[in-house]
Amino acid sequence: MYLKYRLEKNDTAYGLFCSIPAALSVELIAAAGYDFVLIDLEHTLIGAEQLGAMLLAARASGVAPLVRVAADYQALQALDAGAEGIVFPRIRSVQAAQDAVRLCRFAPLGERGLNTTWHSGYGRDDLGASMDAIRERTLVVIMIEDQAGLDNVEEIAAVQGVDVLLEGAADLSQAFGLPWQTRHSKVRAAVSRIRAAAQRHNKIFCALPRAPEDFTYWYRDEVRMFILGDDRGITRRAMAAHLGQYQIKVNGQ
Numbered sequence: 001m002y003l004k005y006r007l008e009k010n011d012t013a014y015g016l017f018c019s020i021p022a023a024l025s026v027e028l029i030a031a032a033g034y035d036f037v038l039i040d041l042e043h044t045l046i047g048a049e050q051l052g053a054m055l056l057a058a059r060a061s062g063v064a065p066l067v068r069v070a071a072d073y074q075a076l077q078a079l080d081a082g083a084e085g086i087v088f089p090r091i092r093s094v095q096a097a098q099d100a101v102r103l104c105r106f107a108p109l110g111e112r113g114l115n116t117t118w119h120s121g122y123g124r125d126d127l128g129a130s131m132d133a134i135r136e137r138t139l140v141v142i143m144i145e146d147q148a149g150l151d152n153v154e155e156i157a158a159v160q161g162v163d164v165l166l167e168g169a170a171d172l173s174q175a176f177g178l179p180w181q182t183r184h185s186k187v188r189a190a191v192s193r194i195r196a197a198a199q200r201h202n203k204i205f206c207a208l209p210r211a212p213e214d215f216t217y218w219y220r221d222e223v224r225m226f227i228l229g230d231d232r233g234i235t236r237r238a239m240a241a242h243l244g245q246y247q248i249k250v251n252g253q
Contacts, residue, residue, distance in 0.1 A: 002064065002084060002137040003035065003036050003064035003066075003084050003085070003137075003139065004084065004085070004136070004137045004138070004139050004163065005137065006035070007139075007163075007164075007204050007224070007225060010224055011224065012219075012224045012225075012226075013035040013036060013064075013224065013225050013226070014033075014034050014035050014036075014226050014228055015034055015035060015036035015037060015038055015064075015066070015225075015226065015227045015228070016029050016034050016037060016038065016227065016228060016229055016230065016231055016234070017038050017040050017068075017227060017229065017230040017231065018037045018038060018039045018040065018054070018230075018231050019040045019043065019044050019046075019230055019231060019232050020231050020232060020235070021044060021045065021046045021047075021050050021054075022050075022054070023050075023053045023054050023056070023057035024057075025054075025231050026039070026054045026057040026058050026061065026063065026065070027057050027060075027061050028231075029063060029231060030057075030058070030061035030062060030063035031061070034063060034228075035063065035064060036063060036064040036065070036066055036084075037058060037063050037064070037065055037066070038066045038067070038068055038087060038227060039051065039054055039055070039065060039066070039067045039068070039083075040068045040230075041067060041068060041069050041070045041074060041078075042068050042069065042070045042089050048077065051067070051077075051078065051081065052081050055067075055078070055081045055082040055083060056082065058082070059082055064084045065082065065083050065084055066083060066084060066085045066086070066087055066139065066141065067083040067085075067086055067087065068086075068087035068088075068089060068143075069086055069087070069088065069089075070089075072099070072103055075088075075100075075103045075104055076103060076112060076113060079104060079112070079134075079138065080115055080117045080119075081117075081118075082118065082119075084137060084138065084139060085104075085138060085139025085140065085141055085163070085164075086100070086103070086104055086139075086140060086141065087141040087143060087166060088100040088140075088141065088142055088143060089143045089145060089168070090143065090145050090146065090149070090168075090171070091142045091143060091144065091145075091149055091156060092146065092148035092149045092152065093148070093149075093152055093156070094152060094155045094156055094159060097142055097156045097159040097162055098159055098161075100140055100142060100162070101140055101159060101160070101161030101162060104138055104140045104161075105135070105138070105140070105161050106131060106134070106135055109160065109161050110161065114127075114131070119133070119134055139163045139164060140161055140162050140163050140164070141163065141164040141165075141166050141206070142156060142162050142164065142165055142166065143166045143167075143168045144156070144165060144166075144167060144168060144172075144194050145168030145170075145171035145172055145175070146171060146172065146175040147175050147176075150172070150190055150193060150194070153165075153193060153194055153197040154197050154200070154201075156197075157197040157198055157200065157201040157203050158201050162203060163203065163204060164198075164203060164204040164205070164206050164225065165194050165195075165197065165198040165203055165204070165205055165206070166205075166206040166208075166227075167191045167194050167195070167205075167206070167207060167208060169182040169187050169188075169190075169191055169208060169210070170182055172187050172190050172191070173187045176190075182210050183210055183211070183214070191207075195207075195218075195221070195223070204224075204225055205223055205225070206223075206225040206226070206227060207223050207225070207226055207227075208226070208227045208228075209226060209228065215228075
């Protein structure tokens with residue numbers, strides 16, 4: 001089932017950022033049981049061919065792929081290659097949110113270009129029906145990451161065609177002069193403001209819990225979409241814990 005359908009049913013969906021430029025990383029995230037993977041182009045050097053392979057791996061392994069773009073032109077390419085949604089970082093204005101919708105939606109709501117991609121079996125299937133199916137399952141995800149975005153969050157949340165508001169506590173902390181203090185009271189208040197705007201405008205809110213108690217808080221607040229970290233950090237911690245088991249045995253003999 002496509003991620004958008006699950007979210008509309010209020011199912012709980014767990015995801016990870018994927019920053020390791022490898023299809024294998026996508027497959028591992030799927031094998032671990034996550035519902036979606038967010039392939040990050042903003043902070044990585046993942047190229048177009050590698051992205052294509054990672055999206056193919058997502059389809060093959062049954063995990064829903066989202067893509068965070070570094071530039072607007074990447075949105076159409078990622079969608080045509082199989083992304084179920086696009087994440088737009090650092091959205092600061094209504095115009096920027098409307099531009100994001102325009103890039104991802106077909107007319108009349110947007111200006112996404114038409115092409116015979118894998119969605120229609122490269123023209124094998126009815127093109128109109130394929131277009132309708134794409135329209136129904138594509139997610140437009142907006143990140144609020146600075147003071148300007150926060151100041152305009154109500155108007156941004158009201159933009160037709162936006163599906164999800166994703167909090168960016170890390171960059172918000174920097175904007176407030178509190179770099180990496182993502183659980184500071186000022187940052188938490190800003191994130192709660194994003195959540196409230198999403199709720200008022202009937203949009204999905206996606207949380208990035210930094211600790212188990214954060215997850216519990218958001219779940220009790222009826223949030224059902226979560227990003228639970230980054231594949232690089234989780235891999236490093238798992239490797240360190242694995243090594244530590246043996247170091248303790250040697251040092252403790």
